[in-house]
Amino acid sequence: MDWTSAVKLRHNGYIMVIVTALLALLTPGLAHGGEVEHVSLQGDRLTIRFDDVVQDARSFSLSGPDRIAIDVRGATTDQKRYSGRDTVRTIRAAQYQPDTARIVLDLDAPMAVQSGYFSSNGRQLHLSLARSGSLGGNAGKFAGPKSFTPPAGFATRPVRKPYSVKVDLPATKSQIGLPEVRGPRSGDRPLVVIDAGHGGHDPGAISPHDGKREKDITLAIARSIRDRLLETGRFRVALTRDTDKFLVLGERYSIARRLDADLFISIHADAAGNEEARGATVYTLSEVASDREAEKLAARENKADIIRGLDLRRTPESISPILIDLRQRETMNLSADFAKLLLREGQGKIRFRSHSHRFASFVVLKAPDVPSILLETGYLTNADDVKLLASKAGRTQIADSVAGAVRVYFARQLAMR
Structure with missing residues (x-):
């Protein structure tokens, strides 16, 4: 059995086995938090x-x-x-x-x-x-x-961080072209999609120290991770963007799903009002976000395309959201597993914040069938962090940590087939 089949069979097996258990354990999660x-x-x-x-x-x-x-x-x-x-x-x-x-x-x-x-x-x-x-x-x-309750407006959304730029655009009507997949030609090798945050007219955070832009930092780090993974010869790798171009948030994880990716890693660099704040944070999807996304996905017409391995076209309307929710929760568990491995493999290489694994409702984490994490590599508002992230040594440390976590993650998946 190949890598991809092993991961998918594990997904499908869990759906029917843990339905009752998960329904009893569903609890609201953390959409954002301090x-x-x-x-x-x-x-x-x-x-x-x-x-x-x-x-x-x-x-x-x-x-x-x-x-x-x-x-x-x-x-x-x-x-x-x-x-x-x-x-x-x-x-x-x-x-x-x-x-x-x-x-x-x-x-x-x-x-x-x-x-x-x-x-x-x-x-x-x-x-x-x-x-x-x-x-x-x-x-x-x-x-x-x-x-x-906090003052009006603060209780329902996170504090906007300075030095960041957000651009809200309507969803594109047509799908963008898929990026090149590099690595072994054999399709049984796990596919990792790496997403460099921001791009094009959206620079992301801008460092007040030297003007470094998040979109440039994230692309350089994404390329370093890609190259490190390709060196192993064990994985196929694709970047959502390999140039300075803009992608709508939904397009990023859509690329991973259309490529049938086995893991999605989104790279960002944070900003804070306090210039002393520094360190990396790993985010995975909160359960609150998964509940809302399951409802939206269940309402789509082409249900055969919602979840890999699950054809929901003949499934009763009352059951579809449950199956989608269960698949997404299993995906969330796998995402959390990878986040823990990244924290372990990054010890001594990446400086992490306290309470470094957090939960959020970032759009790029909402693929229901692709384990996904968002890595905030550091703070561009911190002089030491931005110096490290802009250096070859800093990018190498991050790439080595991510590659180590990817290697262990898929080894465990293969062992559980």
């Missing part, structure tokens, strides 16, 4: 700081033992402990659900959140605490759940 950077307590004022906007927050009091819990939707965090003081003994943070971070205050006496608000930029949540005994007859009222 990481909990720090939690501090000064007097009766608690401040939770994030590195990006979050969706909303909810606080409530617990007894036996006495605690205050704050759930922040659209936030991520590692397990952390922060210093408490006075009645607040300790402060703990952990990931409660895939899309929710929970901060717990362990108390020596009953307390409640009296009031709270988000800062104007949506990145800080300020809460005022009070001992329940000091609230008198209002103790029951203030001890109940409270909800907090």
Whole structure:
């Protein structure tokens, strides 16, 4: 059995075996989010700081033992402990659900959140605490759940990063030509499609330090990864663009699907308002995005073209979205597997951010049957990052890491046939 068949059979086998299990486990995911950077307590004022906007927050009091819990939707965090003081003994943070971070205050006496608000930029949540005994007859009222929402506009979309350019264009009516596929002529070798972000009249992020443009950085890195993969002789490789041209976002993953790709890697370079921010991040698709995409795909007329190996033309309307959703969730699992391998293979070669695997609803990740990741290679707003990304040594480190992850990923796929 060849590489491609092995991967596809694994896909098809999972669909019928895990239908019941997955239906029971479906949970909303993270469309975008901010990481909990720090939690501090000064007097009766608690401040939770994030590195990006979050969706909303909810606080409530617990007894036996006495605690205050704050759930922040659209936030991520590692397990952390922060210093408490006075009645607040300790402060703990952990990931409660895939899309929710929970901060717990362990108390020596009953307390409640009296009031709270988000800062104007949506990145800080300020809460005022009070001992329940000091609230008198209002103790029951203030001890109940409270909800907090960032200022209008911040709760529904990420903060726009400076130095980036976004161009919204209508979808093209005709399909663009397919790029050249390089590598062994045998079709049984895995096909990796590499997408260099931005291009043409869309420069992407522009470095404030030396004027380097994201579209040029990403193309150079994509070519380096292609060349490194071709050196192994084990893979076929195609670039969505090998020149400075513009592609609509949907065209990028459409190219991967039309080529029947086995893996899709989109290369980008980020920008931030804080010039100290640096490091790479790996993104895979959030479950919220997959739910919406499954609905859209199920509504298309030519259902035979939706999922490789699944002809849905005779499938009842009520079943099609379920099958599409299951296939996409299996694809998401494979994408997450590759993301973890990339983080492992990149240790010592790529500088990653803390909490370096994140979830997002990027359009280029929405192919339902092609495992896909988006690699933000670093920050063009950081002088050290842009210097590294623009260098041959930096591109080589990234290419070696990606090639190592690709090699292990497909070796595992072949072993599981």
